[in-house]
Amino acid sequence: MTAIYFDPVCSDEQRRALLYNGDILVYSPRPSTRAFCEFARAMIREAFAPLDPERAQFSLPVERFVAILADLKPRFIHHPQSKALIRELLQEFGCDPEDTYFDVPRLRTMTHGDYLRAGIAYALHPHRDTWYAAPLCQQNWWLPIYDLDVTNCMAFHPQYWAQPVRNGSSRYNHYEWNRTARGSAAQHIQTDAREQPRPEEPLELEPELRIVCRAGSVILFSGAQLHSTVANTSGRTRFSIDFRVASASDLAARYGALNVDSAPQGTTLWELRRVSDLARLPEEIIRLYDSTAPEEGREYVPSVAADALAT
């Protein structure tokens, strides 16, 4: 059973327990999430000016659209203000700044129709982030920058929370992916040949769960939750922010969702930074998840839009 909690009143610890149980949490816009979305909207507006960003795809050749995103996305990801806004947001949500670690935020785009179906705005097949070397206690924080529509949101498949799916995660090596595949996302416009972990058996995806909410809301879910991108037929490009969060004490205790079917190599933990001072996780904690990480490729620095885990 998966429950959806709207604006739950609970501590961060209780919230994490809900996520590890497969529940999904939805929060209404609040000052820190509004500020983050407004910051993103301002950068997006400027990048597409004088066009309306949600409809710019209808007046731009796809190559021009990709070029704008290839410039915009890394600037957003690396902007010092993006990190500052996440730190404020997590503290407003009651996360302990000494125990909470986060990754740089990704700016995602999902265009209407067949305009752009690969690479930089990759429409993602059903997946768990844990297939991509996320820890089982990863929290996915996901914010729509414009109001969502039922035809441009994301979908959850909670019937697979406790049910294994045959998948290609055992062939996924996170460091290899960092070294090679992601940097070339902008070169993939209509097809995407990058090997990604995907389901390797037919899935029962209906009924799927779509959560439709206003700009600045938060959809919070476990990285072990099976989710996918809805084919966008809304007539508008979807823009969203997401970032990954984990608690050091949960990581140290190996507390999190059950692992039903993830077997990737490596870990994303090298990329997380502490809310209080941007320090990396203690290496002894990371080593619990990977005792043999190579120096090269352990930390991914997105140079081009990092849409590996789109949605």
Ligand SMILES: [Fe+2]
């Ligand atoms: Fe994902």
